[in-house]
Amino acid sequence: MLTAPGPALAAAIRFLSARSGTVRAVTPVTVADVVEVRLPEQGQRLRPVRRSQDRPGYVIVTAAEPVAARARAAELAAHVRIDIDGRG
Numbered sequence: 001m002l003t004a005p006g007p008a009l010a011a012a013i014r015f016l017s018a019r020s021g022t023v024r025a026v027t028p029v030t031v032a033d034v035v036e037v038r039l040p041e042q043g044q045r046l047r048p049v050r051r052s053q054d055r056p057g058y059v060i061v062t063a064a065e066p067v068a069a070r071a072r073a074a075e076l077a078a079h080v081r082i083d084i085d086g087r088g
Helices: 066-079
Strands: 010-015 021-027 034-038 058-063 081-085
Touching (some): 010 066, 058 066
Antiparallel strands (some): 010 058
């Protein structure tokens, strides 16, 4: 028996940014509507972003509409704090 698909959702990703250096601490996002989060680890060395793999992390969310998903991803990414030791 075939089942009807559930409601379609829009998804959005927002990449995080941080200056180069060694990660001292990360304040993560902990809310229900986050699908996936990738954050740097304490002690990790961040390099200047020259390719996608150099990005320190991302937040992925879903919402009913694309505009809402993009706005929510931007809002949550703005709350992630990556403290860097510039000497690292």
